[in-house]
Amino acid sequence: MAERGSTDPADTAERTRRRFARRQWRRRWLAWRYVAAIVVLLALVGGSVYALYFSTWLSVQGVSVAGTSSISDDAVREAARVPEGEPLATVDLNAVRSRVESLADIRSADVTRQWPDRVLVRVEERVPVAVVEIGGLIRGMDDSGVLFRRYRSVPDDLPLVKAGPEADVATLREAAVVIAALPPDLVGEVIRLEGETVDEIRLVLRGDREVMWGSADESDLKAEVLARLLDQPAGSYDVSVPSRPATSGQADAADR
Template identity: 30%
Template sequence: MRAPKQPRKPHSLGVTSERHEGGEISRETVQRARQDAAPTSELSPDEAQRVAKSVVGKWGTPASTPSPEEPEHKASSEIAKKESRPKVTAPKLRLPRRRRKAPQRTELSARRVEKQAERRKLIAKRAAIIGGGILAVVILVWALLFSPLLGLKADKVEVSGLDSQADLTASQVQEAMTQWEGAPVLRLPSGDIEEGLVSTFPLIESVQVGGKLPNGANVTLSLREPIACLIEDKTCVAIDAEGVRIPVSEEATSELPHLSLAKGQDAAGEAATKMIDVLDSLEPDTRSQVESISVGEALQMTLELKDGAEVTWGRSENNEFKAEVLAVLMTQGASSYDVSVPSAPVTG
């Protein structure tokens, strides 16, 4: 399709065009149109559109066979047309934003929500079990270690280790245990109990204490063993190897060897200690044959046996060696033994 001709101002188209019989425009008309081709001033887009419409309506459609001079006119018309053509820019269209549709709850999402709910229930159940277990442990620890429900009762105490000849009974020990009544049986102060019983009863050498549910205790006593009877003011007091005075029955004291001190000697002095050392060095069979021990001047000791034999011991030196020699000599059945010099003993 051929582009429309360059629009012109209306006053430049005042000459009426005359067509010849062949439909061609006369040469004079073309020359006149060339002179008026260049616009005197720049047209606005609206004016250019109106001029174009008026030219098409007045001049009509150009003939199909152009004149030889038409190409030059056409070129100038095309240039003028390009210069006067309004620049129309298409407006930018802004499409409205599509709103995201809320995801529909499908079967998969419903199953996921169900699994999350089950997981929360499982976590809550585990937390409840753990919390209940911790609470139970706390209550059990409190009941066993701090509750008065499992406190000690003195009449539930069981005493063992007593000797029939000892001047001590189980009831006496239970009565002494009343000061620890109410203490949790699994947290009994064994150190305090041992110290208290030893100080109360000199016959007791050591104590072992163990709790016994629900309200009892086991008390095991280790008693001191008397090895001699120390004569003081016409009375006989039993003593052990450490020189501790211990209460025993009269039957037990009558079977012990008697220790006699010289005048002016203290029962807690060196003489008594030396006699105890000598007795402690003797073998049990030999010690049971000793009737008495006496201390003379310069701590010279003499032993009297139950069969009437006499043993010259001398000073408290080399006691173990002397005890071994005396045990051998007593098998001879002599009436006197002298082990003051154990390497050269004498019998009579």
């Protein structure tokens, strides 16, 4: 019988072999763990690429439109020409926006992806501040002088801009600046705006009154000065130089 405390060489060898085997297994597991992580990562990337660019699950199934009032949603969709059935990730949003903004009634557009399968087109429509009669057609004009919507007749709530034969795009733009500077109550007094050139703008008001406006420079100040001048009965008001306004003549009180 072996003495107490003695070690059997066979048992010692077996324990050593087992410890070595465990260390070897741990080393292999550490190596394979990194390989497995790389395989999983590649699988995830490959699956994402497939889902984004090849799967019908993330393809365009429709176009949502927001912000319209005077123009129809279908008109916006038709202009957008978003390719349905194609991957949502590859849709050229800038191209869609440019096509929508080519519509005369649209001031600006914002186009975004709505995952998983839609495109959202949010628009801001132009707002008319006046109407312009050109070539027998009555067109709306926004505050930047852009012509868009057509009207059968001059609306009661919008002043008419009459451009002279020498008027150009710059003249219309100046006229728009003038109209946009007027407060709402004063816009209601304007029958028409006449512009021969950018420096010769004149307002015709109700009550057979007229306002010599000059250019669109300092239009906000001119509007403030005119609002105060209108308290004085007169037939003609001159705010072309707002620091030196003038009045003359008598207004037709019966029409005011």
